[in-house]
Amino acid sequence: MASVPGKSDGGSGLAAYLAIKSVAATSLAQCANPALFTSTQATDLPTLTIPKNGTGVFCFQVTLDAGTPAGLAGTTAGITIPIVVKQL
Numbered sequence: 076m077a078s079v080p081g082k083s084d085g086g087s088g089l090a091a092y093l094a095i096k097s098v099a100a101t102s103l104a105q106c107a108n109p110a111l112f113t114s115t116q117a118t119d120l121p122t123l124t125i126p127k128n129g130t131g132v133f134c135f136q137v138t139l140d141a142g143t144p145a146g147l148a149g150t151t152a153g154i155t156i157p158i159v160v161k162q163l
Contacts, residue, residue, distance in 0.1 A: 078120045081155035089152040092140040097133055097156070099123040106134035120156065133158075 080097070082090035096112045099121040105111055111134060125131040137154060 078157040078159060080120065081157070082152060083155075084150065084152040087147060087150035087152070089143070089147045089150045092143040092147070093152055093154065094138045094140070095154055095156075096136045096138075097121055100132045100134050103132055106132070109136075112136045 080095040082093050082095070084090035096115045097120045098111055098115050100106060100111065115136075121133065123131045123133065135156065
């Protein structure tokens with residue numbers, strides 16, 4: 076089941092300039108490597124199978140477009156990351 080990240084900004088318009096990428100990783104240390112996100116599109120979130128008593132790692136990257144208008148300085152935006160768990 077794929078999910079899409081949500082963005083909100085209360086009408087300021089800032090959210091349109093955010094990109095959210097997510098990948099599944101084998102360790103938390105991988106999240107610090109920007110190359111991990113190079114081939115990832117800012118669309119559906121990844122899926123990950125986690126066995127009982129196991130763990131999983133998701134890495135998130137949120138970027139603000141370089142072309143964001145200066146008039147949006149001081150405004151805020153938020154993101155939501157839906158995480159769905161299915162017991163097999």
